[in-house]
Amino acid sequence: MAELRLTGVSKRFAAVQAVTDLQLHVSSGEFFVLLGPSGAGKTTTLRLVAGLERPDAGHVHIAGQDVSAMAPALRDVAFVFQQYSLYPHLSVYDNLAFPLRSPLRPTPEARIRAKVTEVARLLRIEDKLGNPATRLSGGQMQRVAIGRALVRDPQLYLMDEPLSSLDARLRNDLRLELKRIQQDLGATMLYVTHDQTEAMTMASRIGVLEGGRLVQVGTPREVYENPSTSHVAARLGSPRINLFARALVPAVAAPNDAVTVGVRAEHMRIHQHSDNDAHRAARVRRIERLSDRHLVHVAPEGSDQEWVVSARAGDSFAPDDAVRVELLQPLWFDAGGRRIDAAA
Numbered sequence: 001m002a003e004l005r006l007t008g009v010s011k012r013f014a015a016v017q018a019v020t021d022l023q024l025h026v027s028s029g030e031f032f033v034l035l036g037p038s039g040a041g042k043t044t045t046l047r048l049v050a051g052l053e054r055p056d057a058g059h060v061h062i063a064g065q066d067v068s069a070m071a072p073a074l075r076d077v078a079f080v081f082q083q084y085s086l087y088p089h090l091s092v093y094d095n096l097a098f099p100l101r102s103p104l105r106p107t108p109e110a111r112i113r114a115k116v117t118e119v120a121r122l123l124r125i126e127d128k129l130g131n132p133a134t135r136l137s138g139g140q141m142q143r144v145a146i147g148r149a150l151v152r153d154p155q156l157y158l159m160d161e162p163l164s165s166l167d168a169r170l171r172n173d174l175r176l177e178l179k180r181i182q183q184d185l186g187a188t189m190l191y192v193t194h195d196q197t198e199a200m201t202m203a204s205r206i207g208v209l210e211g212g213r214l215v216q217v218g219t220p221r222e223v224y225e226n227p228s229t230s231h232v233a234a235r236l237g238s239p240r241i242n243l244f245a246r247a248l249v250p251a252v253a254a255p256n257d258a259v260t261v262g263v264r265a266e267h268m269r270i271h272q273h274s275d276n277d278a279h280r281a282a283r284v285r286r287i288e289r290l291s292d293r294h295l296v297h298v299a300p301e302g303s304d305q306e307w308v309v310s311a312r313a314g315d316s317f318a319p320d321d322a323v324r325v326e327l328l329q330p331l332w333f334d335a336g337g338r339r340i341d342a343a344a
């Protein structure tokens with residue numbers, strides 16, 4: 001398996017600057033997740049690595065070799081596309097076997113059969129091997145598309161939202177399965193998603209893309225705990241981080257330039273409000289009861305905002321209760337949304 005390096009990579013389509021000056025290093029055996037909203041440049045980045053697009057500037061290195069001018073077929077990467085494309089006239093078996101029958105990589109039929117059967121079993125489509133590829137559900141087609149990448153042993157896997165069309169149960173299972181396969185193979189993975197759970201659970205490191213720029217790179221923990229912007233903070237975590245105007249929490253000491261404060265649900269505490277509380281009160285609007293905790297939605301008095309606070313399932317709050325909200329780990333952001341160190 002191989003390391004991947006992008007240096008100063010930019011790509012423009014007519015009026016759209018799709019990616020700008022990307023610097024990215026994925027180590028050999030790493031599971032690197034690109035996370036970002038629609039249009040951020042995630043697919044474009046994968047296509048640049050695969051050689052399906054040529055960069056306007058910059059270089060792509062795979063295993064130390066500059067492949068910027070190399071044809072896609074010679075780059076030895078396996079790509080699972082966002083819009084999966086199967087060969088409709090072939091069976092599921094032949095779709096899975098296809099990459100192994102490439103003249104570039106001749107493989108004995110017995111070995112192909114063993115590999116196809118193994119991958120079909122992993123992806124739970126072994127009973128579909130004889131089906132024409134067109135006679136499958138969307139989720140099954142997506143699994144065949146993933147399988148076509150997994151039958152190979154390439155330098156690099158590129159996967160573009162491979163689990164997005166699957167139901168929740170299968171997505172959970174395959175998330176674990178893909179991660180396990182990647183670890184077993186020691187494979188290098190560049191994986192695109194906008195699902196924060198996938199990013200948090202699968203990634204060794206996450207790169208957050210916004211408007212074609214990489215705005216932060218770090219382990220899931222680092223990005224979650226130390227987001228560099230309010231956008232990044234909002235991208236990771238469920239429920240979404242609470243972001244509100246600093247003026248709403250006058251009693252809390254804030255750095256000078258702070259305009260916005262961000263607090264995650266688990267970094268807030270609510271207490272029943274008492275008359276001698278100096279803090280202004282908030283009111284409970286509704287309560288979402290999850291198995292292990294409750295999410296209490298509260299509205300600060302005199303504001304139309306709603307904050308989501310995590311409470312223990314045993315805590316008894318009811319709609320309309322007056323409560324006091326305590327901020328345990330506020331994150332501060334300036335007018336441009338950039339993070340300010342609390343000590344500043």
Ligand SMILES: Nc1ncnc2c1ncn2[C@@H]1O[C@H](COP(=O)(O)OP(=O)(O)OP(=O)(O)O)[C@@H](O)[C@H]1O
Binds near residue numbers: 014039040044082
């Ligand atoms: N072939 C193309 N021609 C013109 N514009 C393009 C082309 N491919 C991508 N773009 C534009 O480049 C930008 C980045 O697109 P890209 O497909 O990389 O986004 P993405 O992050 O994959 O989004 P999504 O999550 O919706 O798949 C978008 O503004 C898109 O419209």
Ligand SMILES: [Mg+2]
Binds near residue numbers: 042082160
């Ligand atoms: Mg895309």
